[in-house]
Amino acid sequence: MNVIEVKNLTKTYGKARGISDVSFNVEQGEIFGFIGPNGAGKSTTIRTLLSLIHPTSGSATIFGKDILKDAPEIKMDIGYLPSEVFYYDNMRVKDLLKYSASFYKKDCRKRMNELAEIMELDLNRKIDDLSLGNKKKVGIVQGLLHEPKLIILDEPTSGLDPLMQHKFFELLEEENKKGATILFSSHILSEVQRLCDRVAIIKEGKIIKLEKISTLKENNYKKIHIETSTEIGKDYFAIEGVTDLVVDRHKVDFLFRGDINVVMKKIATTHIVNIAVEEPDLEEIFMHFYEKEEAY
Amino acid sequence: MNIFNREMRANRKSLIIWCVGILFIVGSGMAKYAALSNTGDSINKLMADMPSSLQALMGIGSLDLATVDGYFGLLYLYLVIMASIHAAMLGATMISKEERDKTAEFLFVKPISRTTVITAKLGASIVIVIVFNLVTLLSSIVFVDFFNTGDSVTAEVALLMGGMFMMQLLFLFLSAAVAAFVKNPKLSIPISTGILLSTFIMSVGIDLKSNLEGLKYVTPFKYYEAKNLLHDGGFDEGFVVLSLLLMVGSILTTYIFYRKRDLHI
Numbered sequence: 001m002n003v004i005e006v007k008n009l010t011k012t013y014g015k016a017r018g019i020s021d022v023s024f025n026v027e028q029g030e031i032f033g034f035i036g037p038n039g040a041g042k043s044t045t046i047r048t049l050l051s052l053i054h055p056t057s058g059s060a061t062i063f064g065k066d067i068l069k070d071a072p073e074i075k076m077d078i079g080y081l082p083s084e085v086f087y088y089d090n091m092r093v094k095d096l097l098k099y100s101a102s103f104y105k106k107d108c109r110k111r112m113n114e115l116a117e118i119m120e121l122d123l124n125r126k127i128d129d130l131s132l133g134n135k136k137k138v139g140i141v142q143g144l145l146h147e148p149k150l151i152i153l154d155e156p157t158s159g160l161d162p163l164m165q166h167k168f169f170e171l172l173e174e175e176n177k178k179g180a181t182i183l184f185s186s187h188i189l190s191e192v193q194r195l196c197d198r199v200a201i202i203k204e205g206k207i208i209k210l211e212k213i214s215t216l217k218e219n220n221y222k223k224i225h226i227e228t229s230t231e232i233g234k235d236y237f238a239i240e241g242v243t244d245l246v247v248d249r250h251k252v253d254f255l256f257r258g259d260i261n262v263v264m265k266k267i268a269t270t271h272i273v274n275i276a277v278e279e280p281d282l283e284e285i286f287m288h289f290y291e292k293e294e295a296y
Numbered sequence: 297m298n299i300f301n302r303e304m305r306a307n308r309k310s311l312i313i314w315c316v317g318i319l320f321i322v323g324s325g326m327a328k329y330a331a332l333s334n335t336g337d338s339i340n341k342l343m344a345d346m347p348s349s350l351q352a353l354m355g356i357g358s359l360d361l362a363t364v365d366g367y368f369g370l371l372y373l374y375l376v377i378m379a380s381i382h383a384a385m386l387g388a389t390m391i392s393k394e395e396r397d398k399t400a401e402f403l404f405v406k407p408i409s410r411t412t413v414i415t416a417k418l419g420a421s422i423v424i425v426i427v428f429n430l431v432t433l434l435s436s437i438v439f440v441d442f443f444n445t446g447d448s449v450t451a452e453v454a455l456l457m458g459g460m461f462m463m464q465l466l467f468l469f470l471s472a473a474v475a476a477f478v479k480n481p482k483l484s485i486p487i488s489t490g491i492l493l494s495t496f497i498m499s500v501g502i503d504l505k506s507n508l509e510g511l512k513y514v515t516p517f518k519y520y521e522a523k524n525l526l527h528d529g530g531f532d533e534g535f536v537v538l539s540l541l542l543m544v545g546s547i548l549t550t551y552i553f554y555r556k557r558d559l560h561i
Contacts, residue, residue, distance in 0.1 A: 047559075047561065050404075050405050051404075052400065052401065052404055052558075052559045052561060053558040053559060054556065054558055071409070072407045072408055072412075073407065074407075075405055075406060075408075076407040078405065080401075080405040082401045084398070085402075086397060086398035086399050086401070086402070087399060087402060088302075088306065088397070088399060089397075099298065099302060102298040103298065103406040103408060104407065142402075
């Protein structure tokens with residue numbers, strides 16, 4: 001079952017580009033990554049889904065309900081953390097969290113205290129006095145205190161130190177295990193790689209790739225580094241599927257895509273002293289997609 | 297109800313400051329009457345000698361400043377200007393502040409409709425305006441009564457405060473509509489207060505040039521003037537109907553445009 005279904009969603013701001021013909025589904029219980037550089041349209045898509053802005057054309061449903069007509073009902077089960085958090089002046093953390101909880105028809109006090117403890121958040125402090133990272137923690141607690149079925153995060157880790165990021169990811173994984181679906185937007189690929197099952201890559205307002213993280217990595221290049229005992233010919237590894245070939249006397253580096261046996265046979269005929277076959281990280285795959293798109 | 301309570305709490309301090317200001321203006325204004333009343337009719341002669349433009353600007357017109365209700369009628373103009381500025385700023389801020397302060401991404405992802413938010417915010421604004429008006433009414437009754445040596449004029453004071461209340465509601469709803477309509481939330485206060493100032497200047501212009509008389513329907517400052525309320529014995533039905541139509545139109549504009557609005561985040 002799909003928790004989010006987006007069909008041909010387009011949002012334009014006059015002549016300026018927003019998003020164009022965006023379509024994707026997020027299945028129940030999955031952690032879905034939404035990646036792209038700044039200004040690609042991630043926040044516009046999310047804000048449209050949350051009916052903060054209205055689509056120019058196209059439609060979307062959340063929990064099978066229309067994002068515009070059924071917005072208040074849908075939002076009962078959504079937790080949202082924006083990229084930048086802003087709150088009301090002169091409020092203490094606990095007053096803000098109580099105010100946030102007052103919109104949901106349930107007692108959120110227990111979960112609120114649990115989350116505050118996990119995130120090491122002092123509930124009695126004034127929000128105005130908090131650092132950016134601590135304000136972000138308030139955002140995390142207020143976004144999760146009603147135990148939402150769908151968690152939408154828009155570049156959530158900015159401002160959090162590595163330790164808190166780790167705790168936050170553990171918290172998200174815990175929520176996911178309990179059944180929550182997560183839509184996670186980021187331009188930091190390692191975050192997406194660590195958490196997500198599937199990913200949509202957005203560029204200049206358009207989805208350019210929608211793939212499982214595992215497939216994305218499988219279908220791509222291997223990074224191969226070889227050190228040999230004898231000097232090697234510059235064209236020895238210039239075979240089909242090899243790119244970015246760099247030969248420096250005893251050292252060879254290249255990217256390979258295709259039947260790995262072909263390259264292994266070539267390697268077997270040389271006397272090697274060291275070899276490393278690495279999975280390229282998402283960053284390299286991502287750059288590959290961007291470069292490929294630009295070539296067209 | 298939670299949004300209503302939050303708005304009441306958020307506006308508490310500013311309302312107290314405005315009320316203290318009102319008390320000061322009514323108190324100090326009426327204290328001057330004590331000195332003026334001793335001069336008899338000479339104050340009216342003095343005022344009549346002033347240039348007509350200055351008379352119009354000060355709102356003197358045909359008011360008899362030697363009487364307590366006439367003098368309060370003069371003070372009434374300043375109270376109306378203050379109350380209208382307060383109401384205009386309140387209406388514009390109430391609607392635009394979630395976007396201006398970037399709290400819209402907090403509030404509008406909650407399970408509530410925009411209609412509910414607007415209703416709560418307008419409800420809180422109306423209560424604040426009522427408190428403002430009641431403080432002005434009570435302080436006016438007390439101070440006028442204190443300095444009055446003749447017959448009671450409480451009914452006249454109450455009538456004027458009724459007029460001021462209509463002006464407050466008018467500018468409250470007009471400004472809320474402006475805030476819902478303009479795309480940039482930071483422009484809602486300058487535009488609303490600009491409308492207020494220009495309609496006030498227009499009302500002064502109408503007093504100076506009789507051929508501008510037709511414009512009296514355009515500026516709310518001509519709807520509830522002290523000289524008309526006191527001399528004609530009450531509200532002009534035409535202006536009351538016009539005010540109510542403007543209020544209903546503004547409220548509808550606020551709801552319709554705010555519901556369709558792309559929130560400026």
